[in-house]
Structure formats: C-alpha cells, structure tokens
Amino acid sequence: xxxxxxxxxxxxxxxxxxxxxxxxxxxxxxxxxxxxxxxxxxxxxxxxxxxxxxxxxxxxxxxxxxx
Amino acid sequence: xxxxxxxxxxxxxxxxxxxxxxxxxxxxxxxxxxxxxxxxxxxxxxxxxxxxxxxxxxxxxxxxxxxxxxxxxxxxxxxxxxxxxxxxxxxxxxxxxxxxxxxxxxxxxxxxxxxxxxxxxxxxxxxxxxxxxxxxxxxxxxxxxxxxxxxxxxxxxxxxxxxxxxxxxxxxxxxxxxxxxxxxxxxxxxxxxxxxxxxxxxxxxxxxxxxxxxxxxxxxxxxxxxxxxxxxxxxxxxxxxxxxxxxxxxxxxxxxxxxxxxxxxxxxxxxxxxxxxxxxxxxxxxxxxxxxxxxxxxxxxxxxxxxxxxxxxxxxxxxxxxxxxxxxxxxxxxxxxxxxxxxxxxxxxxxxxxxxxxxxxxxxxxxxxxxxxxxxxxxxxxxxxxxxxxxxxxxxxxxxxxxxxxx
Ligand code: HEM
Ligand code: SF4
Numbered sequence: 001x002x003x004x005x006x007x008x009x010x011x012x013x014x015x016x017x018x019x020x021x022x023x024x025x026x027x028x029x030x031x032x033x034x035x036x037x038x039x040x041x042x043x044x045x046x047x048x049x050x051x052x053x054x055x056x057x058x059x060x061x062x063x064x065x066x067x
Numbered sequence: 068x069x070x071x072x073x074x075x076x077x078x079x080x081x082x083x084x085x086x087x088x089x090x091x092x093x094x095x096x097x098x099x100x101x102x103x104x105x106x107x108x109x110x111x112x113x114x115x116x117x118x119x120x121x122x123x124x125x126x127x128x129x130x131x132x133x134x135x136x137x138x139x140x141x142x143x144x145x146x147x148x149x150x151x152x153x154x155x156x157x158x159x160x161x162x163x164x165x166x167x168x169x170x171x172x173x174x175x176x177x178x179x180x181x182x183x184x185x186x187x188x189x190x191x192x193x194x195x196x197x198x199x200x201x202x203x204x205x206x207x208x209x210x211x212x213x214x215x216x217x218x219x220x221x222x223x224x225x226x227x228x229x230x231x232x233x234x235x236x237x238x239x240x241x242x243x244x245x246x247x248x249x250x251x252x253x254x255x256x257x258x259x260x261x262x263x264x265x266x267x268x269x270x271x272x273x274x275x276x277x278x279x280x281x282x283x284x285x286x287x288x289x290x291x292x293x294x295x296x297x298x299x300x301x302x303x304x305x306x307x308x309x310x311x312x313x314x315x316x317x318x319x320x321x322x323x324x325x326x327x328x329x330x331x332x333x334x335x336x337x338x339x340x341x342x343x344x345x346x347x348x349x350x351x352x353x354x355x356x357x358x359x360x361x362x363x364x365x366x367x368x369x370x371x372x373x374x375x376x377x378x379x380x381x382x383x384x385x386x387x388x389x390x391x392x393x394x395x396x397x398x399x400x401x402x403x404x405x406x407x408x409x410x411x412x413x414x415x416x417x418x419x420x421x422x423x424x425x426x427x428x429x430x431x432x433x434x435x436x437x438x439x440x441x442x443x444x445x446x447x448x449x450x451x452x453x454x455x456x457x458x459x460x461x462x463x464x465x466x467x468x469x470x471x472x473x474x
Contacts, residue, residue, distance in 0.1 A: 011170070011173060011177070011422065012177030012178075012181070013416075013423070013424070013427075014181050014185075014426075014427045017183070018427065021182075026181040026182060029178060030174040030175075030177060030178050031174065031177030031179075031181045032177070054411060054412075056129075057130075
C-alpha cells in the first residue's frame, strides 16, 4: 500500500496520528501532518483506511495499484 | 401532521427537544430527517435556509470548498438579531474565515493541540481530575458535579494550554464561568468577556518579553513578527476559550447524566481499566449526545448539487450535527447508547477544515473523567429526580445547569 499526504489540505486535527501512529505524525511548529511511512505494511491497511476516511481535510490518499 | 407536511411547512429552527427524552434531537427535526437529507427551516429573521440532517450530505458540504463560513455575505443564516446588530464589530476569527486566511490563523492554534502535545498533558489532566474529585468527596453532600468537576477541569486545562499564570487562575476561572458558562445575563457575560479580552491582550504583551511553552507565547511570537496585532492575538486566545470551555464542561456533566440513566452502561466504565474500552465509550457518548444544538452555519458561494437538490449560490445552509449522528443509513442502532460499539464516523466535532481544533484535548479530558469518576465513586447517584434536572435547552451547546449528586 502507498500513502501520500497533502499538507496544504491538512487542518491539523490529529485524527490520523491517533488512528495510525505508525504511519502519521504532526509537525511541532504547526500541527500539520508528517508522513512517517509512505509504504506501510498490509497489516496497517485497516487503520490507514480509517485515517483516510476520518481526515477532515481529505488530505490523505492511500492506494495500491499493483495487479 | 403527516411527514410530507413537515417538510412543506419549513418548521422553526432551532427546535424544541421532547422534555421526556432530552438526549434525543427535537422530534420535528427527526421528522424532517426521516423524509430527506436536506430540508428548509425558518429562522428568527423569517428566512428559510437549508437544513442538512443526513450524515453523508453533512460530510460532503462541510468539506466542500464552495461552502463558506463568511458571516458577512448577504444571505448568511445568522444566529440572532444581536449578531446582526454587531456584525460590523465582529473581528476576523477562525470561525468566520475561509481558505488561506483561515488556515493562517488556525495553524497558530493547531500547534498546541497536536495528538502528541495532548498526550503529554494527560498526567496533568489526571492529576487535576483526581484533585477535584478529592475536594468534592471531602465537601458536603449532595455536591453539584457541574461546579465541582465539569466546569473547573476544562477551565484549568485551558489555563495550562494558554499559559495563564497560577496567580491569575482564580480570576480567569471565575470570569470564564460567567462569560461563557451560558447561565449569566447578557450584561454580566459581556462584562466578563471584556475583562477576559483585556486580560488576554495584556498577557500576549507580556509573553512577548518572557515567552513560555504555551499558546499565548506562540501567538506573541506572531505578534512580534508583525503577522497579528496584540488585539488580534488576545482575541485568538479568547476563541479557544469560547469554543473549548462550555463544550467540554457540558459533555462531562451531560455524559454523566446519560450514564447515570443507563446503569448497565455505566457499569462497563466502572469495571474497566482498559483505555481502549474507555476511548470507545467516549466516542459513543460524543455521538449519542452531540451537544452543538444550534447548527453549524454556512452559505453557498456557487450552485451545489447534492442529494437530488440544488443549493443555489447565496443560499444559507445549516448543518444539524445531532440528527446526522443518528442517521440510520450510517449507524446500526442510532437510538441506543451502546458504549461497546465503535462509532468512528460520528461528526460531533464537525468535519472539513473547521473541524474542532481542540478535539484531541476534549477526548483526553472526557476519557479521563469517564474512566476515573465511576471507579473512584462507584456509588455515585443523582441527588434529585431525573425530571428535576434542568437542561440547557436554549444554550449554544446542550448540557445541564446543575447536577446534584450524592454517594
Ligand atoms: C466535547 C467538547 C467539544 C465539542 C463537542 C466541540 C465541537 C466543535 C465543533 C462541532 C466545531 C466545528 C464548528 C463548525 O464547523 O462550524 C468546533 C470547532 C472548534 N473547536 Fe471545538 N468542541 C469541543 C471542545 C473544544 C476544545 C476543548 C477546544 C479548545 C480548547 C475547542 C476549540 C475549537 C475551535 C478553536 C474551533 C474552531 C475551529 C475552526 O473554525 O477552524 N473545542 N468544535
Ligand atoms: S487527520 Fe488529516 S487534517 Fe488531521 S492531521 Fe491528519 S492529515 Fe491533517
């Protein structure tokens, strides 16, 4: 699975960090998202999916284009 | 009245709850919600903005860039005549700015509310909660849970975050209880807000000289950098207070009322020391109670097609979060309070770019209170009959005025 984030859309609510702390963090200076792991293991697909769903800024995309 | 008539009538908004069932949204709004995700309502000035009750439509509109919070646009569904009268004097705030301007102000606040910063505050929240419960137990019975715990905890946490010095905390707590507590007269509350604003502006000024690790020092830094005036900086601190004080206090007290009414659910919290169980329970209480009760106000800046309707440019939009959080299309048993069922998709904190900045702090406070109160006082019971409890039917956020308890 691949993950990308768009910091311009992030409103720093921190839901992604609560849901998938292995994958997301927030910058100290303004709370915007930091992507810790752009290629998280499949085991985290559930929590990353939830983070995508719960992100109020729709700032996170997760995709898998492998056949 | 048959259901289609309800929609045709554009009923008054905000509406009244059923006194026998105060936790549920007003019956008339639920009747609208059963018919369609979007309806029309009539507000104080006679205008008929859209009312959005469907969860999916709420989510889409709150996240839509064509939907604005700019209260100065003609047709914006204002809250009251008083708000219209003072419109010219309302400063730019996180609540009424869109896009890049909004992001700029909001980022000054988000820094203090990150998941990590809030995590670091947990020991302090726990300590203050324990101290407030100790003091209540040492005092006379019955005690008022609102004044002993629900109001002081959020107030002290906001002091901690903003960086209000210890010696000023009594003043700050007392003024905020009057200013934003939702029970004082308009004059009293206005005078308190004035005192708080002046106080916060003064504090921003002094933090320019002697900064600490707190929100007002972050704000002072931007003032020094010329991005904000001292007044704007003080007002930004006040916005966090206004948005975070009464809401958290209401959730603490109303959540306790709801749990005391559902003893089998309360038992779950009393008997667990698993933070994950408490966290799930907290989300369900947030969903079930969804305390913002006068609607999130918006205006369309372009025609928007949604749920088979077209919202025209310039039309007002009101998002009613409580009905959305009981939408049967999204929640399996929306009417039941079930602390075991995970309710990740609730929108008690809103959605989109204005979603609550303070939500991780609110969650931490609620998890700690709900996870501590019933374990420490397993015999906690109301000291009055349920129908004697006074609910805040007319406040911005739903809650109780007082909650006499004994043990
Ligand atoms: C259980 C408690 C709380 C509830 C239910 C709640 C609810 C909400 C909701 C629904 C919004 C969105 C408003 C909109 O979109 O129109 C909001 C925004 C906001 N909340 Fe909270 N809130 C709570 C606690 C807090 C706390 C503790 C703080 C800070 C100390 C806070 C600060 C804010 C701020 C500053 C905004 C405006 C954000 C913006 O417009 O960008 N809230 N809150
Ligand atoms: S959930 Fe979305 S908006 Fe919130 S911090 Fe993460 S990326 Fe940013």
